[in-house]
Amino acid sequence: MNSAVIDFINTNRDRYLEELTQYIAIPSVSALPEHAGDMRRCAEWTAEQLKTIGLQNVRVIETPGHPVVYGDWLNAPGAPTVLFYGHYDVQPVDPLDQWISPPFEATVRDNELFARGATDDKGQLFIHVKALEAHLSQTGTLPINARVIFEGEEEIGSPNLDQFIREHKDELSCDVVVISDSAMFDKGVPSICYGLRGLSYFQIDLRGTSTDLHSGSFGGAVANPAFVLAQVLSQMKDRGGHVKIPGFYDDVRELTEPEREEFKRLPFNQKQYRKGLGAPKLHGETGYSTLERTWARPTFEVNGVLGGFTGEGAKTVIPATAMAKVSMRLVPNQDPDKIAALFEEYVKKVTPKSVELKVTRMHGGKPWMTEIDNAFVKAAVRAIEQGFNRSPVYTREGGSIPVVATFQSELNAPTVLFGVGLPDENAHAPNEKLDLDNFYNGIIASAYLYNEIGAIRK
Numbered sequence: 001m002n003s004a005v006i007d008f009i010n011t012n013r014d015r016y017l018e019e020l021t022q023y024i025a026i027p028s029v030s031a032l033p034e035h036a037g038d039m040r041r042c043a044e045w046t047a048e049q050l051k052t053i054g055l056q057n058v059r060v061i062e063t064p065g066h067p068v069v070y071g072d073w074l075n076a077p078g079a080p081t082v083l084f085y086g087h088y089d090v091q092p093v094d095p096l097d098q099w100i101s102p103p104f105e106a107t108v109r110d111n112e113l114f115a116r117g118a119t120d121d122k123g124q125l126f127i128h129v130k131a132l133e134a135h136l137s138q139t140g141t142l143p144i145n146a147r148v149i150f151e152g153e154e155e156i157g158s159p160n161l162d163q164f165i166r167e168h169k170d171e172l173s174c175d176v177v178v179i180s181d182s183a184m185f186d187k188g189v190p191s192i193c194y195g196l197r198g199l200s201y202f203q204i205d206l207r208g209t210s211t212d213l214h215s216g217s218f219g220g221a222v223a224n225p226a227f228v229l230a231q232v233l234s235q236m237k238d239r240g241g242h243v244k245i246p247g248f249y250d251d252v253r254e255l256t257e258p259e260r261e262e263f264k265r266l267p268f269n270q271k272q273y274r275k276g277l278g279a280p281k282l283h284g285e286t287g288y289s290t291l292e293r294t295w296a297r298p299t300f301e302v303n304g305v306l307g308g309f310t311g312e313g314a315k316t317v318i319p320a321t322a323m324a325k326v327s328m329r330l331v332p333n334q335d336p337d338k339i340a341a342l343f344e345e346y347v348k349k350v351t352p353k354s355v356e357l358k359v360t361r362m363h364g365g366k367p368w369m370t371e372i373d374n375a376f377v378k379a380a381v382r383a384i385e386q387g388f389n390r391s392p393v394y395t396r397e398g399g400s401i402p403v404v405a406t407f408q409s410e411l412n413a414p415t416v417l418f419g420v421g422l423p424d425e426n427a428h429a430p431n432e433k434l435d436l437d438n439f440y441n442g443i444i445a446s447a448y449l450y451n452e453i454g455a456i457r458k
Contacts, residue, residue: 001386001451004138009130009443016130016443017113017436019049021106023122024115030066030089030156039152042088043067046150053133055148061168063160066152070171073136074145079454081145083174083413085403086125086181087154090117091428098430111436118434120427124180124420125150127439131446143454147174154181154403157201157363162406169410176376176453177407180442182419185266185395187435190388190445192380193417195295195396196404198330198367200339201303204229204347205358206322212308215316223354225322226307233324235350236300241285241293243300243328245346248339253332253369255296263291266393276424295396299329325362329398336364365402370414379452380416387445418442418449 028042029035043060046069050058055071066089074081093103093116101107106115113123128148135142149172151161165172185191206225213222237243270290274282284293293299307322309315328339344359351357370377372394384392397417404415420442426432 001448002139005134005447006444008134008138009440009447012130012134013440016126016440017108020113020118020123020126020439021115023049023126024106024117025104027104028089028117028152029092030153031092036066039066039089043069043152046088047071049129050148053129054136055132055146061164063153063164065156065160068152068161068164069150070148070168072145072147073132073142074147076142076145076454078457079144080175080456081147081173082450082453083147083149083172083177083407083411084128085177085179085407086128086150087121087152088125088150089152089155090120090122091155093430095430100431103430103432108436112433113436113439114431114433116432118432119421119425120432121154121181123434123439124442127180127420127442127446128178130443131450134443134447135450143451146450147172157365158403159363161403162410165403165406165410172411174411174413177404177411177413177415178418178449179401179404179415180418180420180446181401182397182399182417183421183423183425184419184438185393185423187422187438188390189267190384190390190392191395191419192372192377192384192392193395193397193419194372194377195332195369196367196401196417197295197298197398198334198336198365198405199400199402200328200330200336200343200364201362202326202340202343203360203362204232204324204326205360206232206351207320207356207358208318208354209320212320213318215318218318222318223352224318225355226319228352228355229305229307229322229324232347232351233302233305233326236326241283243298245300245339245342247342248298248328251333251335251338252298255292259296260289260292262394263289263295266291266395294398296331298331298334301327301329303327329400330367332367332369334367336366340364365400366405368401368404368408368415369396370416374414375456376414376416376453379456380418380449382452383445383449384418386448387441418446420445 026042027038047060050071058071061068103116182193208223208225304325308319420438
């Protein structure tokens, strides 16, 4: 590694923070139509950054939804090609009154940057922009060939990304994909994530009558959709946390004993974890530890319920409708389409004929897992050791990044998850934050990563 690259990174920390603050100030909330103009502005800001640092062929590419930003630098003959993926869209900020400081005005407190998008994913995306800049500005070259694709729809399930990848296969061809959109195990404990859960997401709608009814006049004559919904949802899991959908576990890739032993060795404090969540007691599938349940076991969760009168005071009605949003996190070898079909069949079976049922598939994604002994993962391990002065641990992640499986199937490229977030950084909640030590060390580790990957010859 050219020492000038690392010196450049260390002397430009203030500028990095100022630029990230400008990036965060654009309220790129993909889920809300009123932010469509902000999404466009954020895509253009991202593209301008890529041009400024020296990437080539930079452009904002239209999709049926929000645009994709692309750039490349392909002037290293014989070196591997790395595709960097990230997303410039962010989650909505509600409930706004729970934010200590305005969500789009980045604020530093105790060496942490508080803002929506700080860790998910603008801050993590930015570490690669700045590491690429450091190499190009100080050496005029890169030790790798680089392609960059930053999308604007990750927080709404990336509805147009798979088609975009299929239509631009040649432009996105690479040897490895690098993604920074995940968390380290803990502060001071850098990690390599080698597995992600998939997702199958649904909306359930029940209708009992054409309008709400007086519960005195009609109670006992018709089914109450809110009560029926509660009964339906209660049949999805048993008291031991086991999902009751027939066939749900048929294809689950079971944890190996070496994996379970590795998980046990991680510095995980269950009591501290529980207290940090504000939970009176932890709960999950019987027979598995907390890390096993959140990383490597499938789940069924109720994400939201709506029905009837919920305002102040009393209103004695039988609601006409009730609705629930539910999700299933899936593990390697489970197929989201197969699980979706099994769920639809089961929910129809357990819903009584006294209500009308509508089941809507919202979105989903495949689980993913890589082998930890491939050359690119080993390169990431060496880079993290140099950037954080500590060897990383191996972890899995309970969340989903559906595009990882798409990159594998469409581009035949492995993925390295190079996250620098932390588990407690409120990625989808009020007071999202980013540890600034991890941000700066992440830039350094990324700069080393390009050298380590560049040393892997085809």
